[in-house]
Amino acid sequence: GQSLEQPSEVTAVEGAIVQINCTYQTSGFYGLSWYQQHDGGAPTFLSYNGLDGLEETGRFSSFLSRSDSYGYLLLQELQMKDSASYFCAVRDRLNYGGSQGNLIFGKGTKLSVKP
Amino acid sequence: NAGVTQTPKFQVLKTGQSMTLQCAQDMNHNSMYWYRQDPGMGLRLIYYSASEGTTDKGEVPNGYNVSRLNKREFSLRLESAAPSQTSVYFCASSRQGHYEQYFGPGTRLTVT
Numbered sequence: 256g257q258s259l260e261q262p263s264e265v266t267a268v269e270g271a272i273v274q275i276n277c278t279y280q281t282s283g284f285y286g287l288s289w290y291q292q293h294d295g296g297a298p299t300f301l302s303y304n305g306l307d308g309l310e311e312t313g314r315f316s317s318f319l320s321r322s323d324s325y326g327y328l329l330l331q332e333l334q335m336k337d338s339a340s341y342f343c344a345v346r347d348r349l350n351y352g353g354s355q356g357n358l359i360f361g362k363g364t365k366l367s368v369k370p
Numbered sequence: 371n372a373g374v375t376q377t378p379k380f381q382v383l384k385t386g387q388s389m390t391l392q393c394a395q396d397m398n399h400n401s402m403y404w405y406r407q408d409p410g411m412g413l414r415l416i417y418y419s420a421s422e423g424t425t426d427k428g429e430v431p432n433g434y435n436v437s438r439l440n441k442r443e444f445s446l447r448l449e450s451a452a453p454s455q456t457s458v459y460f461c462a463s464s465r466q467g468h469y470e471q472y473f474g475p476g477t478r479l480t481v482t
Contacts (some may be wrong), residue, residue, distance in 0.1 A: 288469050292480075295474040297460060298413065305469075342412060346469055357403075357428070358471065360412040 257281045259361035261343055266367045267333055269274050275328045275364045277343035285346035287326045288358060293339045301328070301341075331367075338368045371454035372396055376461050382480045391446040391477050393461030398459045400466035402444035403428075404410065404436060406457040407476075419444055421466055451481045 259279045267273040270326060277287065286305040290298040302310050305321035318327040330337055344358040374395045383389055395402065396454050401420045405413040407450075415428030418438040433455060435447045448455060458478050462471040 286469055297475050298471075299473070300470045309403045319470060326424060344413075357415060358469070359412075359429075360414070362412040 257275060257345065257347055257359050259343055259345060259359065261341075261361045261364045263362070264365045264367070266337065266369065268369050269333055271333050272331050273333060273366065273368070275330075275341050277328075277361060279325045279326075279343070279345050279361075280325050281345050281347045283347050283360070284321065284324075287317070288344045288346070289315075289317055289328045290342045290344060290360075290361070291339050292342065298342065304337075333368050335368050335370070338366060340365045371426050374461055376459075376474035376477050378477060379452045379475065380478045382443050382482065383448075383450060384482055387451050389413055389451065390448075391459055391479075392443070393445065393456075393474055394443045395461075395463040395464075395472070396442065397463060398441070398473065399463040400441070400462045401468070402438065403462040403464075403471065404434075404444070404446045405460045405462065406430065406455075407460060408457050410418075416446065416459075421460065453480075455479065458482045 261277045288303045291299040291301050292298045302305040310320045316333045319326040341365040342360050342363045345359045400464050403418045404416040414430050417440040419425045419475045422441045431467045437445045460476050461474040464471045
């Protein structure tokens with residue numbers, strides 16, 4: 256089967272750096288995505304790693320190590336508006352009939368940014 | 371460009387009632403998805419449609435049916451609602467086989 260593990264909650268202060276880790280077990284790994292969801296809102300796409308290494312998008316970076324089945328999301332210069340839940344999601348080519356677009360989501364990490 | 375729209379936003383049903391959740395996208399995406407989100411459970415895939423004319427089961431399909439009406443629209447039907455189907459339902463779309471999915475605002479469903 257498939258499983259993803261990420262911390263349930265993280266707290267940090269404004270201006271700090273926070274790292275949210277994600278470890279996964281899948282039968283046919285095809286890539287790791289990160290989504291952000293504010294309370295009451297819809298998930299929105301943040302980043303994707305298909306290959307090992309770091310991807311940077313502004314204040315957010317995401318890292319993947321396929322050999323370790325591990326990735327993380329790094330948020331720099333934290334702002335109050337970054338308070339949200341963050342989900343890692345795995346593309347699994349063997350899941351649900353092999354459709355590459357399907358994602359398996361972790362349970363989410365609730366980030367609270369304090370002043 | 372509205373993106374992904376869902377109706378209704380809120381719904382209360384009694385056990386055994388039926389209803390259809392509507393979803394439409396205007397991004398010309400081939401693939402569409404229905405998820406449910408329960409507290410502490412993340413998003414779980416109910417059904418998906420990789421392209422117009424095809425639908426397939428996801429992780430939690432029991433108690434649901436779907437229809438891909440055309441390229442734009444993908445509906446989710448609950449034939450006989452149960453309290454266990456109380457959840458927030460999200461529709462999403464993407465380019466075929468693409469990792470970036472665009473989500474609608476969600477439907478908050480309560481079954482009493």
